[in-house]
Amino acid sequence: MKGDFLNPSFSHIYIERAVDQDPRWRARAEQILRHFPRATCIPIEHYKDVFNRRHQSYPAQHRTQALILAVKHGRSVYPGAPVCQSMGEEHFYYASSMMNCLFDCEYCYLKGMYPSGNLVIFLNLEDIFAEVEALLRQHPVYLCISYDTDLLAIEPLCGYVKAWTDFTAAHPDLSIEIRTKSGSEHLWEGFNPCPRNIFAFTLSPDYVVSHYEHRTGTLTQRLASIRRGMALGFTIRLCFDPMIACPDWRTVYGGMLDEVLRTIPMAAVRDVSLGSFRLSDSYLKQMRRNMPDSAVVQYPYVNENGVYHYDAALTEEMERFMLERLTTVLPRERIFRWES
Template identity: 50%
Template sequence: MKSLDENYYNPFFSHIYVEEEIADHPRVKKILARFENAEVVYIRHYKDIFCRRRQDYEEQHHAQNLILAKKTGSLIYQGAPVCQNFGNTWFYYTSCMMNCIYDCEYCYLKGMYPSANIVIFVNIEDIFKELHQMLSEHPVYLCVSYDTDLLAFDSVTGYVREWEHFVLEENKRSPNPLKIEIRTKSANEKSFESLIPDENIIYAFTLSPQRVTEQYEHNTPSLKQRISCVTGAVQKGFPVRLCFDPMIYCPDWQQEYDEMIKLVAKEVPMDQIFDVSVGSFRVSQDYLKKMRKSEPYSAVVQFPFQNDSGVYHYGKELTEQMEHYLTGKLLQYVPEDKIFRWES
């Protein structure tokens, strides 16, 4: 965890902003009950707070506040080109929340959003309704935890359980299958004690070498903690995807990733892993511009990346070297058809 000056920063979630329209929503009342000491401020629209000008993302991350809102307009979106689709034609994502309690220096959310405060959209039922309509037309592979970490925040929202219930029920009645991915850096082992394993709900754990975790993934669980959570989930029968994505360059990256894979293979039953994702860091040029402005001293953000068609990356030679090296290590434990590399 980052050390915070308690005399300078407000406590986390000291203020909760609530859209007036959804003030009486049962989920709003449930969340507010968890933060009895928070100051509740009622607002017209979440963007009045979230999209204010001249906000300092890094400063806000030291003392995040909550914004409870209603999501409107289109609720499900086409999968982004920089994300892996794992061979799924009907690839989409949705956002039940915006922003994350973790503070990874290389996170694209820092370039995507003007605020570090966390937005929870309480009308998840509307997302379910739109998804139900889509499933009447074709199958759907849906990523539900790209713009946040649902598992890490599940004690507040309960959204992982809600998604589980929806998938289980929808696949009983829909003419087309629904599969979702819940991506996380959490080590929330207790969640898996009450969840139900299902082949259509993939828990995708992002794993990084401990050096990368310590230097760039602030507030996140250690590599060993994440591996312990992965092992427990696999042993309980949950489909688990291991995501070595994004790979982050550091001077001794080969040794760091070699040691990580050895530790993973030692602790995790690799023959029971659903699949594996490999990809090096990449981000849109617009996002990186904002990230570099807010994090001028971050080695991972200030790296001299190469720009190809609006996407910054390590360059073809280094990218191929890193991803090929890691894939080669993984092939000792995982069949080739279970290893997915991101391709531009």
């Protein structure tokens, strides 16, 4: 199976009985199960019976993830969160077709949001499409589809990015963002370019990748994937977000920018987002309980109006450093800096 980042630990797969109610859901489940012929399959009534159990250890579960195949009931499309960048879009939403991620970034808000480190895939993708179509009857939609997971990391398993990009191409008032830290050489296989399908790559220095972004593509791998995508005509966004304070951060981030500017033809980039680390206080408190030895989690952030972030001086210094470098190669209007 292709896919450099698929976790081999899916030895146990939980399957909701409701999956059998629709042949499309069952077909998706069977497609996924074919990748794990030795897995122990366990029928369950509802994904929350496994996912929401008490006294779970997120870090331990994430090291040996179980897979849960489920049907999502109720809403799956939500207004964009205030701590995330809208990129200037008026009708900004995100869709949740999965919960949790194959990658293991220490600072990820999912570690404070969910009680479980296991991965949930919702198989009723058509129901999510129907929600989006209902919104499109009211106004254009800008939709982030890779909020609560990294869909490109798991694409070889379920093909959801292919389904979403085809769906977007058929709906002229829809634009989607697919955010990723993948560096897979197979990333672009099977996709057709459409300017409203925006592939947004989070770029981090090697120090941050090696210390905090476990299982992700390296900076060099991500840049190589971006170059391939641009050569094939795909729309690319670069995301220097979140910036993470680390020893000698100026040298670290300056070196990263040097490599980016050597590698990527910036004039062909759609736009850039920029922002430093921020996280809701409830999520960070849970993460600190779960990860007492993580430097990025235990950093003495400032709590302002329920959001933890670096103090004002460090925030301004870091973001201004990046902004000044980026404005030498891009018009200011194509650089989106997150503001609270």
